[in-house]
Amino acid sequence: MPEIFDFTTFPTLTSERLVLRAPEPDDAADLFVWRSDPVVQRYNSEPMREVAEAAALIAELRREYADRRAIHWLVTLRDDDRPVGLFGYVGWAPGHHRADVGYDLRRDHWGRGIATEALDLLLRFGFDRMDLNRVEAQTIADNHESVRLLERLGFRRDGLRRSYSLEEDGTYHDGAIYGLLRHEYR
Template identity: 75%
Template sequence: MTDIFDFSPFPTLTSKGVVLRELDPEDAADLFVWRSDPEVQRYNSEPMREVRQASELIADLRREHSAQKGIHWAVTLSGDNRAIGLFGFVSWERFHHRAEVGYDLRRDHWGRGIATEALGAMLRFGFTRMRLNRVEAHTIADNHGSVRLLRRLGFEREGLRRAYSLEEDGTYHDGAIYGLLRRDHESSGQS
């Protein structure tokens, strides 16, 4: 019997011209483009300084996948294999049927609905193939693009972590926890 966690071959997901494929060591230079961009990294960790850091991240994520602790995809556009985003599930708790999503996209591709398609495809995969019951997202409360993306896909705000994150300008920002349950995803017609 096939192990439900054995995603072999690697699952490629598609939705309206957006393709989520396996992350490859050769994506390092492309990944570096947006992970070194302070605007993309504003609510995340420090921007990368060297392509080597992108290679290490890819190696880490591939190891995490082999250990069945999470799964990440390179986001591309149909007909162009170049990676423009990194979307994935982390903190996958199989016993509890839950996982957390993470996502970022190259800045010159923002605002075109790409994240909506990519995260939508991931949620369909998560609630079926990964058998998740709950998907969680942790975001900075005033990261408007991220919050609107989550709201649009049906996530509900469940809590606020006050002064959670220190930004470059020396101010603290609240963190917000969002959650989406399988039953709400199914009844929203997005499954």
């Protein structure tokens, strides 16, 4: 088995179309594009109003990596270094061989398989280099794009938290918990 990842060098990941790299302070304006989009942020925090909020988020993502608490990757296309998505492992519990994933993508890049390709890179890295046995994802149950993404990669629904979050439409939405185990990953 390859060496377990130890945070000393940032793990840039590459696939046919994508390069997943570390967030840099200069990425704030690009991150702001999708984090200020109310459709992308529908099931997440309030849309950002100023680029300074994106800069603060990037500083926090970098701090979490430096503190060895999380790994956040910006998604770029091979021929363009400007980021279009943010994917990451948060809540890594090495003793239990388990971590949670989170992801979002600029809206004009939806529907091209970019999220599938990016999440697959994270999965391969997680099972190979972080020695994970379980990857977990929590999503609002009627976030159809997110649910389709998880199911396409083999995640199974482990449970449902009824009326888990109050969304901006003023109603409670169920929260779904998805898991993918190492032996289920192709």
